[in-house]
Amino acid sequence: MTQATPFLMFQGGKGQAALDFWIETVPGSRIESVERFGPDGPGPEGTIIRAHAVIAGQKVMVHDSFLTHGFDFTPSWSFFLDVADRAEFDRLFDALSEDGGVLMPPDNYGWSTRFGWASDRFGVSWQVNLA
Structure with a gap:
């Protein structure tokens, strides 16, 4: 398979x-x-x-x-996390963006009451959505 x-x-x-x-x-x-x-x-x-x-x-x-590459992670690949409550959303977004970056700050973008996109300190992107 x-x-x-x-x-x-x-x-x-x-x-x-x-x-x-x-x-x-x-x-x-x-x-x-x-x-x-x-x-x-x-x-x-x-x-x-x-x-x-x-x-x-x-x-x-x-x-x-162990090889050096001319590429790394980009925001075009990300984990998408659906979370059930605001406290968990805030905890995850704050932790994942700490020492990384905020690509889209938490807000209501029309498709969700609360959505944010962050890059963690390892360069991996995370979309966090209040489901």
């Missing part, structure tokens, strides 16, 4: 820190498995070859690239 899984590639060994942050911040998130580079490389020892995680119910893979 063919299966598609979002693949998040980090540079500079940030994968574990990103996973830890998301697991701590986003309900319904967990790390399922992590495979790491050993002392023989080719990546720095302890960085992630492949991690399988669930972020708010969505299966994802994470990798720490």
Whole structure:
């Protein structure tokens, strides 16, 4: 069976820190498995070859690239989080945008009473919607 899984590639060994942050911040998130580079490389020892995680119910893979690439995350790819109450919306938006950036500040944009778009400190974008 063919299966598609979002693949998040980090540079500079940030994968574990990103996973830890998301697991701590986003309900319904967990790390399922992590495979790491050993002392023989080719990546720095302890960085992630492949991690399988669930972020708010969505299966994802994470990798720490040991190569330098001329690209990184862009806002055109994002997690979209539907949340049930205003307090949870505010908590998530504040945590996810801290040390990152606000792409669309929380507001009523016509399709939702409260919506905001942020980029977290790892460069991954999050759309937070009060459902």
